[in-house]
Amino acid sequence: MNHGSQSALGLDVGTSRIVIARRAEDDFRYESQLNAFVAIPYSKITEGVLEREGIPHTVQLGQIIVHGNESEKFAGLLNAETRRPMTGGLLDAREPDSLSMIREILTTMFAGHRAEKRQKVCFTVPAAPLAAGGSLTYHEATLRQLLTDLNYEPVSINEGLAIVYSELESSNYTGIGISCGGGLCNVCLAYLSVPIISFSIPKAGDYIDSSAASVTGERANRIRLTKEDSFHFNGFFADKVHQVLGVYYDDMIRSLVTALKEAFTRTSNLPKFNRPIPMVLSGGTALPPGFRDRFEKLLWEQDFPVTVSDIRLAQNPLHSTAKGALVCALSDS
Amino acid sequence: MARSPILEPPEWVEMRAARIADPVERLGFLRRQMHETRERKARPARHWRGALLAAGLAAMMIIISLPAGTAETFARRGVVSAESSAPRVWLPRVWLVDKSDSSELYSNGLRIDLTFAVSNRPRSRFPIFSLAGGPKPQGEGRAPVGIVYHTTESNLAPFEEEENHRLQRLGRNLMEWVRQDRSYHYVIDRFGRVYRVVKESDAANHVGMSIWADSRGVYVNLNDSFLGVSFEGQTGAVDEVTPAQISAGNVLTEMLRSRYGIATENCVTHAQVSVNPQNMRIGEHTDWAGKFPFAGVGLPDNYSIPVASMFVFGFDYDSVFLRATGTRWRGLDLAELRVAREAAAEGLETRQYRAMLQHRYKDIASALKEKSGEVNQ
Numbered sequence: 001m002n003h004g005s006q007s008a009l010g011l012d013v014g015t016s017r018i019v020i021a022r023r024a025e026d027d028f029r030y031e032s033q034l035n036a037f038v039a040i041p042y043s044k045i046t047e048g049v050l051e052r053e054g055i056p057h058t059v060q061l062g063q064i065i066v067h068g069n070e071s072e073k074f075a076g077l078l079n080a081e082t083r084r085p086m087t088g089g090l091l092d093a094r095e096p097d098s099l100s101m102i103r104e105i106l107t108t109m110f111a112g113h114r115a116e117k118r119q120k121v122c123f124t125v126p127a128a129p130l131a132a133g134g135s136l137t138y139h140e141a142t143l144r145q146l147l148t149d150l151n152y153e154p155v156s157i158n159e160g161l162a163i164v165y166s167e168l169e170s171s172n173y174t175g176i177g178i179s180c181g182g183g184l185c186n187v188c189l190a191y192l193s194v195p196i197i198s199f200s201i202p203k204a205g206d207y208i209d210s211s212a213a214s215v216t217g218e219r220a221n222r223i224r225l226t227k228e229d230s231f232h233f234n235g236f237f238a239d240k241v242h243q244v245l246g247v248y249y250d251d252m253i254r255s256l257v258t259a260l261k262e263a264f265t266r267t268s269n270l271p272k273f274n275r276p277i278p279m280v281l282s283g284g285t286a287l288p289p290g291f292r293d294r295f296e297k298l299l300w301e302q303d304f305p306v307t308v309s310d311i312r313l314a315q316n317p318l319h320s321t322a323k324g325a326l327v328c329a330l331s332d333s
Numbered sequence: 334m335a336r337s338p339i340l341e342p343p344e345w346v347e348m349r350a351a352r353i354a355d356p357v358e359r360l361g362f363l364r365r366q367m368h369e370t371r372e373r374k375a376r377p378a379r380h381w382r383g384a385l386l387a388a389g390l391a392a393m394m395i396i397i398s399l400p401a402g403t404a405e406t407f408a409r410r411g412v413v414s415a416e417s418s419a420p421r422v423w424l425p426r427v428w429l430v431d432k433s434d435s436s437e438l439y440s441n442g443l444r445i446d447l448t449f450a451v452s453n454r455p456r457s458r459f460p461i462f463s464l465a466g467g468p469k470p471q472g473e474g475r476a477p478v479g480i481v482y483h484t485t486e487s488n489l490a491p492f493e494e495e496e497n498h499r500l501q502r503l504g505r506n507l508m509e510w511v512r513q514d515r516s517y518h519y520v521i522d523r524f525g526r527v528y529r530v531v532k533e534s535d536a537a538n539h540v541g542m543s544i545w546a547d548s549r550g551v552y553v554n555l556n557d558s559f560l561g562v563s564f565e566g567q568t569g570a571v572d573e574v575t576p577a578q579i580s581a582g583n584v585l586t587e588m589l590r591s592r593y594g595i596a597t598e599n600c601v602t603h604a605q606v607s608v609n610p611q612n613m614r615i616g617e618h619t620d621w622a623g624k625f626p627f628a629g630v631g632l633p634d635n636y637s638i639p640v641a642s643m644f645v646f647g648f649d650y651d652s653v654f655l656r657a658t659g660t661r662w663r664g665l666d667l668a669e670l671r672v673a674r675e676a677a678a679e680g681l682e683t684r685q686y687r688a689m690l691q692h693r694y695k696d697i698a699s700a701l702k703e704k705s706g707e708v709n710q
Contacts, residue, residue: 169356170461170472171549172347173363192342192350193363271341272424274596275549276476307594310458310475331361 009152010326011123012162012319013102013143015086015183015206016284020109021322023330030319031109033068036082037101038075040064056108065097068105072221081221088202089126089184090139103146110150121152122329124159124321126184127198130259155332160188161195162324165331167280167314175278176308178256179321180285182206185256187263189306191271199263203255205285208248215244233290250294252285257298264305276309282320286313342370347548354465427584427591437529443584445519446528449508453515453535459557460701461550464645468696471550474558477533478547479599480589481540481555481606482582482630483517483563484573484620492523492575500524507565514538517561519585525577527585533592537561542617543606544648544694546641547599553697555606559599560589568620568657579629586630597632604657605635605664608642610698613691615642616654623659636662643668644675647690 010021019032040046042062050057055070066074075082085091085098085105092098125140140156147154157165163177163186173193179186182205188198206220208227213220218241226241237243264270279299281292296311314320346366353359431438437445456477460470487507490499504522511520511530517539520528531537539561545552552558562585564574574582589595602621609617616622627634642648643665655661676686 165360169359170463172350173360192347192367193360194367273594274424275478275547275599276594278472307476307592309478310473312473327357327360330357331364 008120008329010322011121012322013123014181015089018105019322021326028323033105036071036084037065037067038071038082058104067101118153120329121147122155122157122325124162124325125156127158127186127200130199130201157325157328158188158198159186159321160198162321163280163282164190165327166320166324171278178281180283197267201259203252211248212244216241231288233294253295261302261304276307279308279311280314282314282317284318286317342366351464351548425587425591427588439588441584441587443588446526449512450529451512453531456536457557463550477560477593479559481559481561481603482621483603484566484568485563486567489567517563519562521578521581522565523575525581527581542608544608544642545606546645551645579626582630600632601635608648613648615648615650619657622657636664638664639667639671640664644671646694647687
């Protein structure tokens with residue numbers, strides 16, 4: 001198994017995480033950083049500590065900005081919310097430092113692996129929302145420019161299609177890939193590797209966090225940590241936060257199932273599949289135990305217009321989007 | 334929501350892609366082929382005058398050669414369009430019209446009698462093995478992917494009016510026995526009545542040691558992956574099946590293909606899938622080893638499909654089996670040719686290559702046996 005462009009990269013630029021996938025021998029390697037940052041007051045001592053510990057940061061306008069994975073720890077220490085360059089799957093127009101922070105995070109991640117001249121990188125972009133025809137042009141063009149500036153040769157791939165490329169080899173890349181991320185749920189139906197339908201819905205992990213935060217009075221960041229650490233779908237909830245998380249998770253899944261049915265019913269020219277097709281769920285929001293079962297139950301309740309053979313969780317839900325982007329980049333060469 | 338036009342690539346593309354083991358190479362191959370398909374589709378548009386003329390001539394030819402029948406019968410047979418873009422795989426659309434405790438009625442006229450309906454163990458997820466090789470499954474399935482046709486091999490009375498009483502008694506006894514054994518999902522009696530026995534969501538004990546493959550992969554031991562439909566009859570008997578049974582088999586096949594999106598290539602007979610691992614020969618069971626009315630039940634001649642157990646796992650056949658087939662299947666020749674070609678490509682003698690394939694089967698069969706032992710414990 002030797003591909004001409006072993007050095008190509010897959011890049012998942014998600015609302016909550018940025019993940020890079022690389023091919024190493026016959027395996028895939030991943031590296032991820034939180035797509036977040038926190039600003040702390042400047043002091044020489046703090047800067048010295050950060051330098052000594054090798055914590056990624058920048059100094060600007062009398063502030064030290066810690067970005068990536070360490071930002072969460074510092075936010076906890078300072079009892080502050082992290083700031084994020086992206087919201088709802090796209091660059092946040094209201095965050096003045098969004099682009100510079102993504103550049104910093106990517107530079108940190110790329111630093112250990114100096115780019116070869118015009119190395120190919122396939123980066124993920126969300127699909128247009130189902131309800132509105134929002135423009136994704138700015139987001140995609142900006143990331144493309146940023147990667148070009150960093151000496152890469154960028155190509156983009158739809159997030160849902162990346163899931164198909166990562167997980168549905170056994171069905172010749174035919175099936176439905178769903179990425180349940182922080183800002184969006186992205187869906188793509190592909191037929192023999194060709195995307196047929198793709199769309200996104202704006203209810204995903206952040207919606208659950210912020211809704212649960214507003215009901216419980218907790219900070220959204222804290223809700224997210226609780227959700228990632230201990231939430232599971234078993235019908236019994238240890239406390240109020242878990243109970244509220246259950247309510248909003250359910251709401252999110254219902255919205256996704258409804259959107260799936262609506263989009264597939266609305267499409268008159270679906271391919272004539274000669275067998276039931278698989279569906280794969282991926283992304284951090286799909287991680288809680290029982291998520292797949294809950295989704296499956298709600299989908300089976302619908303009269304879904306396409307016969308689905310099975311609904312499975314991605315082998316590695318946090319990395320499958322980046323892996324799909326990498327497989328796409330490698331197959332291009 | 335973004336939507337792209339549907340492209341239908343040539344049939345061989347999927348088959349060939351399934352044989353590429355490396356995921357990146359497989360994706361690259363498919364993307365190139367789909368790109369070429371798109372290019373090919375775009376090309377004739379430049380010569381629209383010629384294309385229009387050709388389409389007109391083709392339409393005329395089709396109108397002239399259409400068989401006699403009503404619009405409804407054309408639709409039932411799928412002869413609904415002269416367009417060149419008609420789908421390669423025709424899937425009927427059949428829906429449930431009415432349901433009571435004792436029967437179900439479907440839009441294509443199928444009526445299912447539920448008198449003998451019974452549960453069995455729920456259908457398990459079944460492994461799908463790669464066509465390219467390897468002992469481990471490349472994926473799992475959940476919904477039925479095919480139909481295996483059987484005969485009940487039961488006692489038959491002459492199909493004559495004066496035998497009515499005996500015909501009915503034999504049929505009733507047969508149904509009691511099938512229910513007790515959970516032998517099939519459906520039985521079609523000699524009068525063309527369709528009985529559901531084992532629920533479709535459950536596995537029936539119909540097919541045991543068996544193998545089939547499609548472009549998605551290889552299925553081993555098909556009780557969980559294929560539905561069992563049995564015709565009351567006896568292989569080789571004079572009145573093997575009645576016209577009423579064939580007609581009922583047609584509407585039942587239509588309904589099941591519609592419900593599960595089953596490809597025609599996966600509608601096969603027990604003799605085509607049955608194997609004997611003791612002597613590594615096909616046709617442990619020989620029901621419908623020949624003369625299955627494929628055309629009558631709305632299917633192409635699936636005896637022409639290469640026998641999967643032969644080219645995937647190196648199974649062989651003997652003269653007893655050939656006698657049972659009556660007319661030699663084209664699928665036997667194609668499977669043998671495929672084994673010989675692949676052996677040559679590997680630089681091996683056919684005998685050596687077949688032994689290698691058989692070794693793979695034994696690995697898979699013992700792993701499956703171990704797994705089923707774990708489940709049963």
